[in-house]
Amino acid sequence: MPTEITSAALARLMQTDAAFALIDVREHGEYNPAHIAGSSSVPRRQLETRMGRLVPFRGVDVIVCDDNGRRALLAARTLERMGYSRVAVLKGGVNRWAADNLPTEWGMNVPSKDFGERVEVEHHVPTIDADELVHRQKRGDELIILDTRTPEEFRRFCIPGGRSVPGGEIGLRIHDIVRARPNATVIVNCAGRTRSIIGARVLQRMRVPNVVSLRNGTSGWVLAGHELERGADRIGLAEPSAAGREAAEKLAAQFAAEDGVRTLSVTELQKLLPRAATETVYLVDVRTRDEYLRGHIPGFWWMPGGQAVQRADDTVAVRAGIVVFCCDGTARASITASWYRQMGFMNVCVVTGGTGAWVDAGLPLATGADEPAEPIVAEAEQRVRRIMPSELASRLASLVPPMTISVESSDRFAAGHVPGARWVPRGWLEMRIADIVADQTSPIVVTDEDGLDAVLAASTLLDLGYRDVMALAGGTRAWQQDSRAIELGLTGVLRTPDDVVPAGPDRSYADMINYLRWEERLGHKYAKEDGS
Numbered sequence: 001m002p003t004e005i006t007s008a009a010l011a012r013l014m015q016t017d018a019a020f021a022l023i024d025v026r027e028h029g030e031y032n033p034a035h036i037a038g039s040s041s042v043p044r045r046q047l048e049t050r051m052g053r054l055v056p057f058r059g060v061d062v063i064v065c066d067d068n069g070r071r072a073l074l075a076a077r078t079l080e081r082m083g084y085s086r087v088a089v090l091k092g093g094v095n096r097w098a099a100d101n102l103p104t105e106w107g108m109n110v111p112s113k114d115f116g117e118r119v120e121v122e123h124h125v126p127t128i129d130a131d132e133l134v135h136r137q138k139r140g141d142e143l144i145i146l147d148t149r150t151p152e153e154f155r156r157f158c159i160p161g162g163r164s165v166p167g168g169e170i171g172l173r174i175h176d177i178v179r180a181r182p183n184a185t186v187i188v189n190c191a192g193r194t195r196s197i198i199g200a201r202v203l204q205r206m207r208v209p210n211v212v213s214l215r216n217g218t219s220g221w222v223l224a225g226h227e228l229e230r231g232a233d234r235i236g237l238a239e240p241s242a243a244g245r246e247a248a249e250k251l252a253a254q255f256a257a258e259d260g261v262r263t264l265s266v267t268e269l270q271k272l273l274p275r276a277a278t279e280t281v282y283l284v285d286v287r288t289r290d291e292y293l294r295g296h297i298p299g300f301w302w303m304p305g306g307q308a309v310q311r312a313d314d315t316v317a318v319r320a321g322i323v324v325f326c327c328d329g330t331a332r333a334s335i336t337a338s339w340y341r342q343m344g345f346m347n348v349c350v351v352t353g354g355t356g357a358w359v360d361a362g363l364p365l366a367t368g369a370d371e372p373a374e375p376i377v378a379e380a381e382q383r384v385r386r387i388m389p390s391e392l393a394s395r396l397a398s399l400v401p402p403m404t405i406s407v408e409s410s411d412r413f414a415a416g417h418v419p420g421a422r423w424v425p426r427g428w429l430e431m432r433i434a435d436i437v438a439d440q441t442s443p444i445v446v447t448d449e450d451g452l453d454a455v456l457a458a459s460t461l462l463d464l465g466y467r468d469v470m471a472l473a474g475g476t477r478a479w480q481q482d483s484r485a486i487e488l489g490l491t492g493v494l495r496t497p498d499d500v501v502p503a504g505p506d507r508s509y510a511d512m513i514n515y516l517r518w519e520e521r522l523g524h525k526y527a528k529e530d531g532s
Contacts, residue, residue, distance in 0.1 A: 002076035005063055005088040007100040013063075014038060019280055019320035020061035021054070024094070025075040027409075027427060027499035030067065034104040036097060039065065040317040041108065043499075044075045044427035045407070045453055051082065052372035053301050054317045057280040058083045065090035065097075071427060081376050107518065108501055109194075112312045115343050116194035117523030120213070125200050127215040128187060130224035137161065142184040144177060145214075146170060148199040148306055149190050151235040157228040159189055159214070159221060164235040167195050168286050168305020171202045171252060171335045173237065175244035178208060189214035191503070193519050195310050202335060206251050219512050237288065245329065252334035259338040262349045264324065266361045269351050272324070273299060280321030284308060285355075286336045287327050295365035297351070297358050300326055302369075305336035312343060319345060326351040377452075380459035386473040387445055389482035395445075396420065402443035402470075405436060407457040410497035412449050416486035418472070418479055421447060423493050426457045430464060443468040451475040 005013075013020065024031050025044040035041070042050050044066075055062060062084050066072040069092055076087045090097065098104055107113065119125065136143060137160075145162035147154050154164040165173060170188070178186065186208060188199040193216060200213035214220070218228060240248070256263070264272065275281055276299070285296045286305035296302070305325075308315045316323055323345055325333035333350040340348045351357065355365060387395075395402055396419075406417045407426040417423075422436050426448075437444055444466060446454040454471040461469045472479065480486060490497065502511060 002064075002073060002080065003088045004091040006091050007097045007102055010036075010063060010090060010097075011102055017320060018061070019318050020063060021317035022063045022065065023051075023055075023075075023317065024065050025071055025427070026066050026094075027425070028108065028501045029498045032108055032501045033106055034094065034098070036065065036094060037103065037105045037110070038319075040313045044071055044078075045425070047075060047078050048082070048374050048377050048456060049452075051079065051084075052374060054314070055084070055280070056276060056282060057278070057318075057321070059085055059278070060280050060318055060321075061086045061088070063088050063090060066093045068093045068095050070431065074430060078376070082374060109311050109313055110522075111343065112310050113194050113519055114522045115312075115339075116197045117519065118526045119201050119342075120193075120197045121523045121526040123201055123204065125197050125204060126212045128212040129215045130221045130226055133159075133187060133214060134224075134226060136185070142181060143187060144181060144184045145187045145189065146177070146199065147189055148195040150304070150307065153191065154232060154235060157218060157230050158232050159187075159218060160227070160229040162189065162229075162232070162234070164232075165237070166288075166304055166306045167199050167202075167309065168307070168332055168336060169237060169288070170199050170306075171206060172240055172248045172331050173244065174203055174206065174208055175247045176238065176241050179244075183210075185210045185212065187212055187214050190217045192217045192219050192516060195306060198309055198339065199306070205255065216516050219507075219516055223509065223512060223516075245331070248331040249329055252331040252338075255338040256330075256334040256350060259341040260348075261334060261337040261341055262347075263330075263352045264349045265352055266357050266363070269297075269324070272322070275322075280318040282316055282321055282323045283326070284315065284324065284336075285326050286332050291328065293368060295355060295367055296370065297326060297355055298364075298366040298370075300324075301371075305332050308336055309339045309343075312340070312345075316340075316345065320347070322347040322349065324349045324351065327354045328356050329354050377456065380455050383462065384455045384458040385470045386451075387470040388473050389479045389484055392418070392445055392472060392479075393482075393484060395443075400443075402445045402468075403437050404445045404447060404472075405433075405457075406447050406476075407453050408448040409499055410490065410493070411500045412476075413493075414488065414490050416480070416488055417476055417491075418445075418447050419485060419487040421487070421492075423490070425499060426453055426460075427499075429457055429460055433461065433464070433466075437466070440464075440466045441468065442466075443470075445470050445472055447472040447479075448475045450477050 022039040024039040031041040064072040072089045146165045147162045148167035190196045196213040203211040283300040285300040292302040327333040404421040405424045406421045446458040448454040458471040
């Protein structure tokens with residue numbers, strides 16, 4: 001049974017070096033306006049898929065919070081079923097915390113964004129604005145525009161002429177990128193500020209000449225009235241040359257030494273791995289996804305280096321834990337680890353030689369996604385009946401159609417759902433389902449985008465006493481693939497959704513302006529009194 005912890009007790013705990021995770025289970029849209037600093041945002045609907053990586057040791061203290069404690073209690077019970085043995089609920093939630101005059105903060109991934117602004121201020125990372133870049137492009141200047149976001153983000157939209165080089169790859173590949181064009185100005189961009197700044201600082205530290213960060217990234221580009229390029233496919237990354245790899249390895253080793261990153265030989269890693277059974281150990285492979293899938297050290301999970309820095313609170317929830325980074329050599333892992341040390345993580349290591357050294361030691365690599373299998377997910381999949389799109393379509397056309405509910409996020413629901421479906425977000429399911437389906441004998445079909453959340457939600461309905469519950473096999477995606485019509489928009493939704501935080505061009509201009517100004521203000525406290 002979960003225990004309770006008061007605001008005062010949590011505040012005292014946060015002043016210590018104790019190993020614990022503070023998990024806010026509200027939706028991102030609720031978390032964004034006000035949350036407790038140091039908490040990781042894991043919406044309740046994502047517990048089964050994210051907690052195994054975010055909090056790998058299930059004997060560590062986990063404190064769960066929400067607005068007033070109701071959803072946190074339900075989430076705590078889920079965590080206990082997942083094997084977490086020391087779970088507590090923040091009494092009264094964030095509302096009580098605020099009522100006790102304890103501080104909250106605004107924004108997503110704040111630790112990383114705050115750190116990025118500090119880096120820009122303290123290291124005087126040079127910037128260029130959108131208008132100046134356009135001017136240089138029209139003038140015909142020699143430019144190399146490197147987009148440090150994920151390839152998926154790059155494909156959606158990018159600065160015209162840019163190429164995708166995710167942040168974790170930039171240090172390894174910059175030697176080859178600039179070798180043929182040594183006089184070019186290198187412009188580093190992301191969607192806003194953090195990944196631009198961090199990428200430019202890596203190159204600045206590597207003494208690459210003529211490097212600037214694009215101020216405010218693609219958001220600043222749009223606000224300045226310029227058009228983004230959409231659907232670009234410049235995402236291929238060539239194999240680094242021997243000279244490029246050697247240069248990157250040498251400089252990364254220097255960064256690691258300067259920043260206090262510990263190294264682990266394969267033998268030392270083998271001795272460390274059993275400790276994951278008794279304490280928090282993060283094993284993170286920072287290479288590209290394709291490299292990871294082809295072969296990785298068993299037990300390591302995938303988070304590309306740039307994203308690990310950009311979303312540190314989504315990667316490591318127990319700051320007192322041991323964090324081990326790995327790549328194929330040492331460069332990418334060392335650069336990522338050096339950032340973590342600068343962000344204040346104390347126990348950070350890299351595997352010397354990475355997967356190459358592991359193979360050289362005669363040890364096998366694992367292949368595939370290697371995601372942790374949660375028994376409660378397997379249990380739900382066993383107990384919940386599925387219904388195929390064709391059968392659901394027939395039943396919806398019958399005299400007594402089932403009630404169809406969608407448990408995904410509001411933006412996914414609005415993008416397309418089974419006609420007539422009602423939106424009941426999974427995080428609120430227990431508290432809202434009776435308003436939609438009062439009779440527990442009524443037939444219900446649960447849907448979502450791909451079928452996973454639907455199965456878990458259907459299992460919850462069975463626990464609540466609903467008797468005739470099924471999940472749409474393959475979700476809305478399978479429904480559309482079966483050439484079925486979908487309904488668009490927030491049909492039937494009576495309250496304004498607050499679960500999603502718009503990002504990039506999905507933001508309104510006002511949101512974009514406020515976000516960028518907030519982010520830049522984070523760095524003001526690091527400026528010296530003389531303004532330097």
